[in-house]
Amino acid sequence: MWEFEWTAPEGRRHVKAEYWRASGTEYFVYASSKAADWPEMVPILTAMTENAIPPGPSRTRCGPRTTRRGTRAPPRTSTPDTPTGRSASSSPSRPGRCRTRPGFDPARVLVEAIASRGRRKLRDGILAVLFGLFVWASGPSVVLFTWLVLAVALVIPSIWRRTFNVALKAAIVVVLGAFALAGLLIYLIGAIDPQATEDFTGGYYGDYYGPADGDEEVWTYVSIALVVLMLAVLVTDRLVVRSLLVERFGYRARNRPPADPFTTECPLLGLCPPRLVRQLHRYRDAEQSPQDAVPLFVHRGYNPFVGARLHRESWSMALPLDRLPKDHKPDGTPFDELTTPSLYERVRAAMAVLQESESLSPDRRLRELSIREAVFASSAELIDHVHQPESVVYLRGLDRAPERYLPPGEVAALRRQPREWARYYLCFQVETWDRDLVMSSYLHAAVDASTLYLEWTPCVLPPVRDRYRAVDKLPAGVAAPIGQALLRLLRLPVTI
Numbered sequence: 001m002w003e004f005e006w007t008a009p010e011g012r013r014h015v016k017a018e019y020w021r022a023s024g025t026e027y028f029v030y031a032s033s034k035a036a037d038w039p040e041m042v043p044i045l046t047a048m049t050e051n052a053i054p055p056g057p058s059r060t061r062c063g064p065r066t067t068r069r070g071t072r073a074p075p076r077t078s079t080p081d082t083p084t085g086r087s088a089s090s091s092p093s094r095p096g097r098c099r100t101r102p103g104f105d106p107a108r109v110l111v112e113a114i115a116s117r118g119r120r121k122l123r124d125g126i127l128a129v130l131f132g133l134f135v136w137a138s139g140p141s142v143v144l145f146t147w148l149v150l151a152v153a154l155v156i157p158s159i160w161r162r163t164f165n166v167a168l169k170a171a172i173v174v175v176l177g178a179f180a181l182a183g184l185l186i187y188l189i190g191a192i193d194p195q196a197t198e199d200f201t202g203g204y205y206g207d208y209y210g211p212a213d214g215d216e217e218v219w220t221y222v223s224i225a226l227v228v229l230m231l232a233v234l235v236t237d238r239l240v241v242r243s244l245l246v247e248r249f250g251y252r253a254r255n256r257p258p259a260d261p262f263t264t265e266c267p268l269l270g271l272c273p274p275r276l277v278r279q280l281h282r283y284r285d286a287e288q289s290p291q292d293a294v295p296l297f298v299h300r301g302y303n304p305f306v307g308a309r310l311h312r313e314s315w316s317m318a319l320p321l322d323r324l325p326k327d328h329k330p331d332g333t334p335f336d337e338l339t340t341p342s343l344y345e346r347v348r349a350a351m352a353v354l355q356e357s358e359s360l361s362p363d364r365r366l367r368e369l370s371i372r373e374a375v376f377a378s379s380a381e382l383i384d385h386v387h388q389p390e391s392v393v394y395l396r397g398l399d400r401a402p403e404r405y406l407p408p409g410e411v412a413a414l415r416r417q418p419r420e421w422a423r424y425y426l427c428f429q430v431e432t433w434d435r436d437l438v439m440s441s442y443l444h445a446a447v448d449a450s451t452l453y454l455e456w457t458p459c460v461l462p463p464v465r466d467r468y469r470a471v472d473k474l475p476a477g478v479a480a481p482i483g484q485a486l487l488r489l490l491r492l493p494v495t496i
Helices: 035-050 106-138 142-162 166-192 194-201 204-209 216-249 274-285 340-354 362-368 379-384 408-416 466-473 479-490
Strands: 002-008 011-022 025-034 087-092 294-299 315-320 370-378 422-432 437-447 451-461
Touching (some): 340 370, 408 422
Antiparallel strands (some): 002 011, 025 087
C-alpha cells in the first residue's frame, strides 16, 4: 500500500495506491484527488476495493513492488473533468471467465461425451489385449520391428503439427526415434548373432513367454489372425462413428425428431462409472427450468465466466455522484431516485432497443441479442458459509449439488446488496457468423448516495478449431472409414 501527498502545479494532491495478489492474479487500485477533497474520495476508493474480484477480505497484501502484469487503467476509468479534479481507476490484471456456453443442451452433450468415452475405452481395451497377444505370438520378429518403425514415422508428423512448443516437439521426436532405433538394433544384433541376443535377455522371453519351438508356421497364422482382428475392431469403430454422424447429426437427422441419447446410448452407459451416470441423470432431471428463473453458477477459484472464453479489455470504474440542486424536473415531476435495481432496469431497457436496430449489424443479428440475469457464487466461499441461514437457497447440504436456480427474493436482495461470496450480473450475448462466434458481456453495478461502481467484462467465444471439425466432413461412402482404420492400424504400436 502506498499513500502520500505531493505538490502539483494546481496545488497539493493526495494519492493512495493499493496492491494485492490472490490465486496468482495481481490487482492494483489507484485513487488521487486534491488534498482538500480527499475525504470525498475515500468512499469511492472503498467501493472500488470492496467490489474488486476477488473480494477484498480474501486477498493477500503485499508491500511496495513492481507488478509483473500490467496495471494500466482501462479506457474511461477516469471521471469526467470536475472542479475538484478527482480520478480513480481499478483494473484487475486477469478478469474472470463465464462457465456457460450458448446453444447446447448440457444433458445431451454430456451423455454423448460419456458414451463416446465408454466406446473409446472399450475399443482401446480390446486392441490392447489383441496387440499384447500379437507381440507374444510373433516374438521379436522383423514384422514387429518394421511395424514399430513405420508407426513412429507416421506419428511424428502428426505430433509436429499439433504441438506448438518446439522443445516438446524435439523431446517427443527424440524419445520415439530412440525407442524405434533401440528395437531395430536389438533385432539386427539378434539376426547377426543370436547368441548375443540370448545373452542380453538371458533367454527369459524365449524360454518362458515365447511360442514353442517347431511351431513357427502355426504362430505366424495366429499373428496374422490377430492383425485381422485388430483391423476389424478399428473398421467397426470408424463405421459406428460414421453411422452416428449420418443418422443422428447428419442430413438424415434434419427431418426427424431428435433422438434421446439416454435411450440410444443405454448399453454404453451401463459400462460407464456410476458416478458419471448419476451426474447425467441430475442434469436430465433439471432440464425443465422454472419460468423467469435466475440461474445460479457455482465456480471454483476467482474465475466465474468459464464458457465465455477470451476476455477483451474488461474494466471497472468508480464515479462520484453529486446530488442535483433541484428536486423536481422542469415539468414539476420529481426525479427518479438512482438505485442499483433501477440502474439495471434502465441498462436492460437500453440494450433491448438494440434488438430493433436495422443498420447497426449485418442481417439484423442483434435481433437475437439475449439479455438475461445470472448469479455467480464461489464454491469455496459457499462451503465456508454453508451453515448460515442465507446459504440454504444456494446449497442445502454438503452431500448435495448446488441449486440450479435462486428464488426471486434472494435475487432481488443480491441486486441491491451483493454478498461476499455471491454476485448478481446482467448478461448480454449475441451469436454471429452462423453461430460460430459468440460475444458476451457481463455487467455488475452498485450504487449508494455518493458513488456509482461499474464493472464490465466483455468476452469472445471463437469458432471451433478446424481439426475438431474434421469428423463432420466424413464422406458418405465407406471407403473413408476403412482407410482411416488402416492408418490407425499402422500407427497402433505407438498410439495404443
